Amino acid sequence: AQSVTQLDSxxxxxxxxxxxxxxxxxxxxxxxxxxxxxxPNQGLQLLLKYLSGSTLVKGINGFEAEFNKSQTxxxxxKPSVHISDTAEYFCAVSAPSGNTGKLIFGQGTTLQVKP
Amino acid sequence: ETGVTQSPxxxxxxxxxxxxxxxxxxxxxxxxxxxxxxLGQGPQFIFQYYREEENGRxxxxxxxxxxxxxxxxxxxxxxxxxxxxxxLYLCASSPGGGASYNEQFFGxxxxxxxx
Numbered sequence: 001a002q003s004v005t006q007l008d009s010x011x012x013x014x015x016x017x018x019x020x021x022x023x024x025x026x027x028x029x030x031x032x033x034x035x036x037x038x039x040p041n042q043g044l045q046l047l048l049k050y051l052s053g054s055t056l057v058k059g060i061n062g063f064e065a066e067f068n069k070s071q072t073x074x075x076x077x078k079p080s081v082h083i084s085d086t087a088e089y090f091c092a093v094s095a096p097s098g099n100t101g102k103l104i105f106g107q108g109t110t111l112q113v114k115p
Numbered sequence: 116e117t118g119v120t121q122s123p124x125x126x127x128x129x130x131x132x133x134x135x136x137x138x139x140x141x142x143x144x145x146x147x148x149x150x151x152x153x154l155g156q157g158p159q160f161i162f163q164y165y166r167e168e169e170n171g172r173x174x175x176x177x178x179x180x181x182x183x184x185x186x187x188x189x190x191x192x193x194x195x196x197x198x199x200x201x202x203l204y205l206c207a208s209s210p211g212g213g214a215s216y217n218e219q220f221f222g223x224x225x226x227x228x229x230x
Contacts, residue, residue, distance in 0.1 A: 004157075032215055043119070043205055043221035044158070051216050090157050094215040100171030101215040102148065105157030 002027040002093050006106035014114050015083055021076040021109045023091030031093040033074040034103065035065055038088040047089075050074065061085070086113045117142055119208050119222035127228045128196050136191040136225045138206030146170070146212055147189040148219060149181060152203040164189055165212050193227075201229045 007022040025031060032051050036044040048059025055067040065076045074091060088110055092103040120139045128134050140147050146165045150158035160173035164183035178194040187208070193200055203226050207219035 036221075041223070043223045044207075045221070046218050049216075049218065092157075096215050100163050101146075101209065101217060101219070102160040102163065102171055102173065103150075103158070103219060104160070107157050108155075 002029075002031055002095060002104050004091050004093055004104055004106035006089075006091055006109045008109050009107065010110045010112065012112045012114060013081055016080050018079050019077065019081050019085075019111065021089050021091075021111065023074045023076065023106060025072050025074065025091070025093050027072075027093065027095070029095055031095055033065075033067060034092040034094070035059065035063070035074070035076050036090045036092060036105075038090065038108075040087075044090065047076070081111070081113050083113050083115060085111060087111060119206055119220050121204075121206050121222040121225050123225060124223070125226045125228075127230065129230050130196055130198060132196050133192065133194045134196060134227060136193075136204050136206075136227070138189045138191070138208075138222060140187045140189070140206075140208030141220050144208035144210050144220070145187050146209045147183055147187065148207045148209070149189070149191050150205040150207065151175075152205055152224070153199075154202070158205055161191070170212075196229045198229050201227060203227075 003026045034049045035047040050067045091106045148163040149161040152158040162172040163170045167183045182190045203224040205224045206222045209217045209219045
């Protein structure tokens with residue numbers, strides 16, 4: 001079984017500052033890793049995903065994440081945030097074996113960008 | 116290209132009633148997954164449908180059931196509603212039979228309130 005822990009429930013940051021949202025996972029098998037963003041009253045939108053290969057993954061809106069297998073982490077970073085980045089961010093995993101592709105989500109991190 | 120749509124947007128029911136939620140998948144997608152997102156939590160996988168058959172199920176009781184139609188749209192039915200069923204219900208569609216590496220595209224969700 002897999003599980004995901006997002007280490008911060010809320011992250012306040014000033015506009016144009018860098019930010020890191022932390023995600024650790026637990027799994028006995030290799031996993032695929034995802035970051036989704038949820039704006040108020042909307043569904044989830046994929047920011048980026050790690051399937052294999054380079055451990056540094058670049059996504060949309062200037063976000064990137066680094067897969068660290070030894071630390072079982074997949075932290076999300078952005079060098080300079082904007083007010084519009086204020087949203088809920090979810091880290092998720094899925095297991096390559098089997099064919100359901102079900103996503104297992106963390107509890108979410110609220111990013112609050114202040115002017 | 117039309118994205119994932121869900122109806123209704125909001126719904127209020129009383130305990131013990133039954134509810135049906137609807138989802139239209141994105142064009143070209145043959146797999147639909149349903150998730151329950153309680154307030155302040157990450158989404159939890161309910162089940163997935165592929166080719167009109169259930170293709171994986173999370174830890175939800177049998178009173179949660181679903182259907183997928185030949186056009187790949189889907190319904191989620193919940194019988195004997197309980198207060199804890201109050202949540203945002205998210206539908207996600209994907210191509211390729213639910214393979215784990217495929218992106219799941221989420222709809223805006225249906226907010227269900229059980230009184």
